[in-house]
Amino acid sequence: MSSITAATENRSHVSSYPKFIGRSLWLATEGSFAFYAWMTMLTAVFLVGANAWANQVAGGMIGTNMTDQVSWGLYIANFTFMVGLAAGGVMMVIPAYLYHDRKMHDVVIIGELLAIAAIVMCLMFVVADLGRPDRFWHLFPIIGKFNFPISMLTWDVIVLNGYLLLNLHICGYLLYMRFLGREPNPAWYIPFVMVSIVWAISIHTVTAFLYCGLGGRPFWNTALLAPRFLASAFVSGPAFIIVAMVLIKKLAGVGGLDQPIATLTKIIRVTILVNLLMVASELFTEFYTGGSHVSAAKYLFFGLHGKTALVPWTWTAIGLNVTAALLFLWPGLLQFRRRPLLIAACCMAFVGAWIEKGMGLIIPGFVPSTLHEIVEYIPSQLEWKVTVGIWAFGLMIFTIAIKTALPTLKQPADR
Amino acid sequence: MTTTESGSSDPDQRNRSLPVIENFSRRAAVKGAFATLGAGAFVAAVSPLRQASKNSSAAEFLQTHYTELSPEQKEGVLARLEAEAKEEYDADVTIADDRPIPGTKFVYAINLSVCNGNGKCVEACHKENNHDRDTNQSYIRVLEMPKGTLDMEQGTTSYSGVVPKGDKFYLPVQCQQCDEPPCVDVCPVKATWKEEDGIVVVDYNWCIGCRYCEAACPYHARRFNWKKPEVPADEVNPDQSYLSNRIRPTGVVEKCTYCLHRTRRGRLPACLEACPTGARVFGNILDPSSNIRWILENKRVYILKEELGTKPAFFYYFD
Numbered sequence: 001m002s003s004i005t006a007a008t009e010n011r012s013h014v015s016s017y018p019k020f021i022g023r024s025l026w027l028a029t030e031g032s033f034a035f036y037a038w039m040t041m042l043t044a045v046f047l048v049g050a051n052a053w054a055n056q057v058a059g060g061m062i063g064t065n066m067t068d069q070v071s072w073g074l075y076i077a078n079f080t081f082m083v084g085l086a087a088g089g090v091m092m093v094i095p096a097y098l099y100h101d102r103k104m105h106d107v108v109i110i111g112e113l114l115a116i117a118a119i120v121m122c123l124m125f126v127v128a129d130l131g132r133p134d135r136f137w138h139l140f141p142i143i144g145k146f147n148f149p150i151s152m153l154t155w156d157v158i159v160l161n162g163y164l165l166l167n168l169h170i171c172g173y174l175l176y177m178r179f180l181g182r183e184p185n186p187a188w189y190i191p192f193v194m195v196s197i198v199w200a201i202s203i204h205t206v207t208a209f210l211y212c213g214l215g216g217r218p219f220w221n222t223a224l225l226a227p228r229f230l231a232s233a234f235v236s237g238p239a240f241i242i243v244a245m246v247l248i249k250k251l252a253g254v255g256g257l258d259q260p261i262a263t264l265t266k267i268i269r270v271t272i273l274v275n276l277l278m279v280a281s282e283l284f285t286e287f288y289t290g291g292s293h294v295s296a297a298k299y300l301f302f303g304l305h306g307k308t309a310l311v312p313w314t315w316t317a318i319g320l321n322v323t324a325a326l327l328f329l330w331p332g333l334l335q336f337r338r339r340p341l342l343i344a345a346c347c348m349a350f351v352g353a354w355i356e357k358g359m360g361l362i363i364p365g366f367v368p369s370t371l372h373e374i375v376e377y378i379p380s381q382l383e384w385k386v387t388v389g390i391w392a393f394g395l396m397i398f399t400i401a402i403k404t405a406l407p408t409l410k411q412p413a414d415r
Numbered sequence: 416m417t418t419t420e421s422g423s424s425d426p427d428q429r430n431r432s433l434p435v436i437e438n439f440s441r442r443a444a445v446k447g448a449f450a451t452l453g454a455g456a457f458v459a460a461v462s463p464l465r466q467a468s469k470n471s472s473a474a475e476f477l478q479t480h481y482t483e484l485s486p487e488q489k490e491g492v493l494a495r496l497e498a499e500a501k502e503e504y505d506a507d508v509t510i511a512d513d514r515p516i517p518g519t520k521f522v523y524a525i526n527l528s529v530c531n532g533n534g535k536c537v538e539a540c541h542k543e544n545n546h547d548r549d550t551n552q553s554y555i556r557v558l559e560m561p562k563g564t565l566d567m568e569q570g571t572t573s574y575s576g577v578v579p580k581g582d583k584f585y586l587p588v589q590c591q592q593c594d595e596p597p598c599v600d601v602c603p604v605k606a607t608w609k610e611e612d613g614i615v616v617v618d619y620n621w622c623i624g625c626r627y628c629e630a631a632c633p634y635h636a637r638r639f640n641w642k643k644p645e646v647p648a649d650e651v652n653p654d655q656s657y658l659s660n661r662i663r664p665t666g667v668v669e670k671c672t673y674c675l676h677r678t679r680r681g682r683l684p685a686c687l688e689a690c691p692t693g694a695r696v697f698g699n700i701l702d703p704s705s706n707i708r709w710i711l712e713n714k715r716v717y718i719l720k721e722e723l724g725t726k727p728a729f730f731y732y733f734d
Contacts, residue, residue, distance in 0.1 A: 029446055043453055047460045054463040060642035060665045061624075068638050071629040131624020131639065131666025134468075134476060138604040138623050145480050145605040145621070153603035153627055215723040216597065216633025292568045371556060371588060371635045372567040 020179045027407075028400040034251075039399065042392040049389010052382050053128055061131055063382040069375035070366040072129070074383045077358025078390070079125035081236070083207045084229060084357060086118035086163065088237010090200035091267050092260070097193050103259040107409055109174060110248070111241055112167045113401040115200070119164040121394035128386050152210045159203045166196045171405070178408050204229045211365065219296035220365045224282055229357070231275035236353040238264040238271075239346035246343060248402065254409045262334055265342065269328045272349060276325055279356070292372075299374070300364040309376040310367070313359040320352035480605065481618040481657070492620075493657060500662060506651035513656045513679040515612035521673050521728065522613070522700040523684075524710050525587060528734040530694035532557055532578040532585030539689030540589075543674060544660040545652050547644035554671035555686060556635065558586040589686070590615065590636035590671035591719060591727030598628035598637060598670075607668070613728050614673050616658040622667040629668060633720050634727075637670045673697070700728075 031039075056063050066073045092111030095101040127133050138144040139157060148154040170192050177184040208226035215221055242264050245257045286297040298304050300314050327333055327345040334342075368374045379387075474495055478484075484492060493510045500508045537553045546552035558570035562582055570586065579585065596615050599607050606622040609615050629637045643665045655661040656676030663669050674684040678697070687695040698707035710716070716730040 026446075043456075047456055050457060051460040051463070054461040054467075058463040058467040060640070062642035064641075066641070068629065068635070071626040071639060126625075129625065131626070131668075132622065132664075134471060135604075135621070135623045138606070138621060147603050147605045150600050151603045151627070153601065153625065157603070210627075211630075214597065214601075214631050215725075216631065216720070292566060295568060365630070368568070369635055370633050371558060371572060372570065373572050373635075 016180065017176065020176050023179065024175070024404045028403040031403065035399075039396065042396045042399075045392035046389045046396065049386050049392065052385035052389065056128075056382055056386065057133060063380060065377055065380040065383065067375055067377070069369040069373055070363060070377035072362055072366070073377055074358070074379040074387050075125045075129040077362040078387055079122050079129070080207060080229075080362060081354050081357045082118045082122045082125065082394075083160070083203055084233030084353070085237050085240060086115045086122065086160075087200045087204040087230070087233045088235075089115040089118075089241070090197055091234050091238045091264065091271075092241060093193060093197055093200070095263055095267075097190070098197070101260075101263060103256055104263055106256055107245070107254075107260050109171055109405050109408060110244060110402065111237075112171050112196075113405060114237070114241060114244070114398060115167045116164065116171065116401060117394045117398040119160055119167070120397055121390055122160055123164075124390045124393065125387075128390065152206065152213055155206045156203075156210060159199065159206050163196070163199050163203050166192055166199055170196065171401070175405060175408060201230065204233050211362075216370050217365045218293045220361075222282065222285075224278055228275065228278045228282070231271050231278055232353045232357060234271035235268055235275055235349050238268050239350045239353075242268075242346045243343055243350075244398075244402070246339060248409070252406055252410075254406070258336070261342075265328065265334055268346075268349065272321070272325045272328055275353075276321060279321075295368055295372070296364045299367050300360060304368065305374055307367075307374045307376055309378055310359060310364060313355050317352045317355035317360050320348040321356065324349035324352060475620065478620050480621050482608075489657075496657070496661060500651070500655075504646060504651055504662060505648040506646075506653060508651060508653040508655050508661070510655045510657055510661050511676065513658070513675055515610050515614070516679060517611075518701055519612040519699045520701050521592070521678060522698065522707050522711070522730070523592075523673065523728065524696045524707055524714075524716065524730040524732065526694045526696070526734060527584055527586060527731055529692045530585045530587060530690075531692055532559055532574070532583070533691060534578075535689045535691055536587060536686035536695070539685040540671070542650070543652055543677075543685035545644065545646050545655070545662045547640070547642070548647070548650070549642070549645050552638060552644075554636070554638065555587055555589040558588065559583050560586050586731070587686075588634055588636075588719065589729075590673075591634050591725065591729040592671075592673060594726035594728060595724060597631040597633070597723075597725060601627045601631040603627065607670075612675075612679070614675050615670065616672055616675070617668055617670060618658070619661070619663050619667045619669065624666040624668065626668060633723050633725060637668050639668050640665050 064073060089111030092104055092108045096104040096108040127136065130136065139146070139154075141148070146154050146157075148158075170189050173189050174184055205226045208229040211217070211220035212222055212225040242261050245261055248254050249257045283297065283301075286294045295304060299307065300310050302308075303311050324345050327341065328349070332338060333345060363377055367376065472495070474491075478492060479488070489512055493512060496510050497508055500506050500510075534557055537555045537557060540546070540555050541551065541553040544554065556572050558567060558572055559574035559578075559580070560567070560570040560583060562584055567586075574583075592609075592613050592615055594609075594613070596609055599609055599615060603625065604621060604623055607615060607617045607628060624639070626639055629639060640663050644662055646662060651662070652660060654676060656672075656679075659672040659674065659676045674682075674686075678684060683697055684695075687697050696707050696710055698705040700708060700711065702708060710732065711730060714732040714734075716732040718727045718730060
């Protein structure tokens with residue numbers, strides 16, 4: 001009898017799952033005029049990026065400003081940052097599932113959906129950086145040639161795709177159960193949530209290992225890199241989510257978000273200081289020791305042999321991070337009437353982390369080069385177009401995902 | 416509507432949180448029209464890809480890794496590459512598949528007391544290896560260093576004027592063919608590996624162009640093809656090998672191969688032959704009577720960045 005039940009249930013899934021997908025898509029494309037304007041704008045920007053990328057593939061990567069000396073640029077910088085954003089979502093998952101914060105539990109799906117959008121962007125940035133995207137299949141295990149476990153990049157392929165699948169499963173399952181009007185069975189998602197917590201840490205650790213394992217790049221070759229990556233991820237992720245939640249509350253009228261916003265604000269208050277402490281520790285080691293090991297840091301902060309392209313970037317990041325840290329330290333930031341200030345602080349922390357991890361970390365790893373040549377790098381227009389296009393696509397995914405999840409968010413289930 | 420044993424009839428009706436849709440078919444038509452418009456715009460946006468795909472054949476796309484090609488497949492690949500060279504560069508070239516000579520381990524040494532920084536090696540490499548003429552590419556870079564230091568920070572690769580200058584010495588750097596090559600470790604697709612004679616090679620038709628090896632190499636030995644290499648037909652070196660100096664595809668990484676298309680056929684590397692000072696010594700370290708063996712046994716040689724543990728097969732010494 002039970003087997004018959006299972007068979008019937010399977011058949012019902014076969015018919016109701018496509019219905020769920022269709023319904024979700026329909027729902028995600030319903031909205032106000034402002035929503036359509038937002039999506040049209042994102043589509044337009046994405047198309048500009050897609051066109052720039054197609055030109056890059058057709059004409060070679062000479063259209064970028066990367067060189068043999070600075071062989072990674074804006075794409076890998078953004079990739080690194082997006083891995084952090086994906087991992088940052090876990091700062092909602094931990095309070096929700098490990099500390100049983102009920103309010104956070106009700107809206108935790110926002111963090112998981114952010115992870116999905118961010119990982120998709122990561123994969124797009126990696127593809128944008130490839131000289132031969134047509135040979136992407138060489139990276140697939142079995143049909144390609146997968147240099148596992150020696151190459152850290154293969155570890156990254158595994159952990160990023162694994163994290164994507166984990167979050168797709170968790171969000172997909174919860175939304176589908178909601179659609180069926182059934183109570184989600186904890187056995188089908190709680191273990192995956194627990195794995196995803198550890199996995200979130202792993203994606204950013206492995207991404208740091210990509211860089212810090214290279215002996216020929218003294219600026220990256222530090223044991224502090226992975227902890228630093230995690231600390232700044234736990235600033236940028238929650239900062240993005242706070243802004244997203246304020247917008248969701250305002251635009252979609254979702255309630256119950258104030259307490260999660262307060263929790264995330266308190267988390268950033270700690271992580272932003274931990275991050276600054278680690279940056280200070282790194283800089284002390286570099287500058288107090290001196291020697292040729294410090295030349296990249298010197299170039300980054302003060303310029304070297306008259307070359308100063310990164311100096312404005314890094315001081316902007318320091319200014320934003322310190323200002324944001326001071327604002328987060330101030331208890332008044334939690335007051336409801338200071339929401340605009342909270343958003344400003346989040347934006348500062350977000351942009352600060354973006355610069356720190358990209359222009360402030362990936363690029364100086366290459367300057368001076370391994371033969372101590374100083375070749376500077378400023379992203380080309382084409383690189384900016386592709387980058388902004390990928391961001392637009394990521395925001396599209398995030399918007400659609402949030403819209404699909406809105407019914408869940410509006411009526412928090414009793415779990 | 417299907418009815419299941421669990422009793423959940425039509426999910427649509429049960430889910431009251433979902434909005435009631437009016438004018439369903441009209442809205443669906445509008446949405447469909449916009450989706451089509453978006454898809455069309457996307458196809459138009461990525462249309463430059465069609466141009467790119469014209470330059471790459473199905474056979475190239477499906478080609479397997481060098482080490483997995485059967486002898487027949489290899490022959491087909493070499494013939495195809497020769498035809499491509501004819502078509503794209505109007506050059507009649509022969510592309511061989513030179514394999515390591517058993518019992519050989521190639522090692523290079525440079526006498527820095529003799530090298531005077533004239534740069535002939537850089538130029539010879541440029542021509543021999545069919546480098547892009549536009550960017551004046553070469554696998555060798557020469558640093559002009561102040562006497563009294565080995566700190567590269569104090570050297571420069573962009574020196575000019577009459578050489579040698581009295582207070583300077585000259586340090587040519589190319590691929591060190593490390594015994595522990597970091598570039599090989601980091602490659603995610605095994606497109607680069609170390610052969611039995613010690614030469615680190617790249618399968619240009621397998622490389623995906625991620626440039627992780629460029630980041631990993633401590634000697635700036637690797638180059639990326641940022642654009643299609645330009646070589647005039649009459650300047651193409653027709654004597655080519657699959658793993659070395661054949662004209663590289665766009666978007667892949669390349670490097671010095673100790674001129675394996677020469678050295679595996681008993682000749683010397685082009686940079687050595689071009690050197691007017693005799694600073695360069697090349698040979699098989701496993702041959703006890705070789706020059707290189709004598710130098711390694713009798714001179715006080717050193718290697719670059721020894722502390723990184725890369726174990727270069729490239730030595731420097733002063734007289």
